[in-house]
Amino acid sequence: MIAVILIKVLIIVALVLGLGAFLTLVERKFAGHVQRRPGPMVVGWHGLLQPLADGLKLITKEDLFPSMGNRILYNLAIILALVPAALVFAVIPFGPEFSIGSISVKPILTDVNVGLLLVFAFGSMAVFAIALAGWASNSKYALIGSMRKAGIVISYEVVITFAVMGPIILAGTLSTYEIVQNQIQQKLWYIWVQPIAFIVYLFAMLAETGRVPFDIQEAEAELVTGFTVEYGGMKFGLFPLVEWYVEVLSLSAIAVVLFLGGWSPINIPFIGFVDPLFFLGPFSGFVWFILKLSALFLLTLWIHWTLPRYRIDQITQIAWSVMLPLTLVNLVLTAIIAPLIWR
Amino acid sequence: MLSWIAFSAFSAIAISFSLGVVFASNPIYVILCLLSVLVAIAGIFFVAGAEIVGAIQLLIYAVAVTVFYVFVLTAVPWEKALKKDSHYRVEGVLSFPLLIALYGQMIFTFLLGISASPKGEFKRLISSFGSTEVVGGILFSKYILAFELVSLVLLVGMIGAILIGRKESQTYDSP
Missing domain, CATH: 1.20.120.1200 (NADH-ubiquinone/plastoquinone oxidoreductase chain 6, subunit NuoJ)
Known part of the structure; x- marks a missing residue:
């Protein structure tokens, strides 16, 4: 039993860090093609080894430290950023339960019955890393950037919590695994009945992960790069890795679980599921999950590389006076349709 | 273990x-x-x-x-x-008996709670329903009045915070 858990932990850690590094290449190629240029082409076939080269370069760089900063907190901020972001993956179900020989394995690390609450608790813990990174650097750009980002995270954490309330009511549980199970049983992806919540969730996801149009904490033109400005080498590299890749992946996975039916194939509301990938047999669930996850990730990239950014006051204004009322309206609508779906 | x-x-x-x-x-x-x-x-x-x-x-x-x-x-x-000299040292010492009383009350409530459910009835409930459902059920049946009162107090607090934090249309500084 412990062996199974250890294997799961290893897979998740390897996936989070390895995939995160590889996604930098995906992003650079994607950005390149959006802007009609080829992107990295030199290192390896079509730049396939670029993440390795980047990593080597970042690791071998000189470790600079601002002279009046606080060294303990400066380093602690990196750990505080990485650990909660990686912990979110503990409650993400990657596929249906399967069995090897006599052992049945759920592809989720811990199926706690408050999984979603944990996701948002860990998600908001990113605030500490950001606030400390900005404060310990002893630089005004870093401090302004971290205050902006912390304000955004707090506003959108409220919004995102209200947005996921709809799917929770429809599923009647907080466990991520059972939310997917209930969608399969009710033969309904919740996106069909919760479109408002889904759109609000996407906005909040972009804001929490510091993606355009909400990347005001970086705002290269005014703040250099915001709260990471005093970090160098791999210490700098870890912040975008966590924010732009690990957090986007985890929040997209939660969106897939909540709105797109997790590992279930294409859904026709109330009638059933159509599986064009039936020939994959037991692997089809995992492939569907990965496909949906990649679709959401690419959507994020698409938005990132095509839109300009909002001003800070516009961002908080949107959160409190557009998004929050929308989620409340959605909550009322959910209360009306919920009995129809529970049946 | x-x-x-x-x-x-x-x-x-x-x-x-x-x-x-x-x-x-x-x-x-x-x-x-x-x-x-x-x-x-x-x-x-x-x-x-x-x-x-x-x-x-x-x-x-x-x-x-x-x-x-x-x-x-x-x-x-x-x-x-x-700055350290702003700490309220005298007040801190004076409030010590109150603190002791509070701790005493906490220990008393704890012991009362143990004797209230000696058979572990809640444990059985939790294992059959899951802790979220049990908390929700208790909040909306046994403690419904307290729950509603607390939410009212929170609402009042929220309205007060919005009132204090709003942008004044006219201040003393404005001409």
Whole structure:
């Protein structure tokens, strides 16, 4: 039993860090093609080894430290950023339960019955890393950037919590695994009945992960790069890795679980599921999950590389006076349709 | 066995960092120690199987409350934050008997709670329903009046905060 858990932990850690590094290449190629240029082409076939080269370069760089900063907190901020972001993956179900020989394995690390609450608790813990990174650097750009980002995270954490309330009511549980199970049983992806919540969730996801149009904490033109400005080498590299890749992946996975039916194939509301990938047999669930996850990730990239950014006051204004009322309206609508779906 | 190891680890963390909360002189270390204590207590809740309480401990105390301490501290000028002579020492000593009384009340309530449910009825409920449903059920049946009153108080507090925090259309400075 412990062996199974250890294997799961290893897979998740390897996936989070390895995939995160590889996604930098995906992003650079994607950005390149959006802007009609080829992107990295030199290192390896079509730049396939670029993440390795980047990593080597970042690791071998000189470790600079601002002279009046606080060294303990400066380093602690990196750990505080990485650990909660990686912990979110503990409650993400990657596929249906399967069995090897006599052992049945759920592809989720811990199926706690408050999984979603944990996701948002860990998600908001990113605030500490950001606030400390900005404060310990002893630089005004870093401090302004971290205050902006912390304000955004707090506003959108409220919004995102209200947005996921709809799917929770429809599923009647907080466990991520059972939310997917209930969608399969009710033969309904919740996106069909919760479109408002889904759109609000996407906005909040972009804001929490510091993606355009909400990347005001970086705002290269005014703040250099915001709260990471005093970090160098791999210490700098870890912040975008966590924010732009690990957090986007985890929040997209939660969106897939909540709105797109997790590992279930294409859904026709109330009638059933159509599986064009039936020939994959037991692997089809995992492939569907990965496909949906990649679709959401690419959507994020698409938005990132095509839109300009909002001003800070516009961002908080949107959160409190557009998004929050929308989620409340959605909550009322959910209360009306919920009995129809529970049946 | 495994849960005992986890429990003692979390307890050790909680106790040692709560000493840090009391004795550290740098306010930002105090806040970080407080954060560690709260996270460790959430861990103890998880070990005890009270998942909903642990998650709420993380969400409300470790994030929502502590974040505002960090905010205040990062916005306050550093010389003011380090000043020590503003601590209310006399008042602290005077309030000590009250503190003892509060702790006494807490221990008394705890003992009362143990004797109230000696057969572990809640444990049976939780194992058959899951802790979230049990908490919801109790809140909306036995404690419905207290729950509604608390939500009313929170609503009043929220309206007050909005009133205080709103932008004044006219201030004393404006001509």
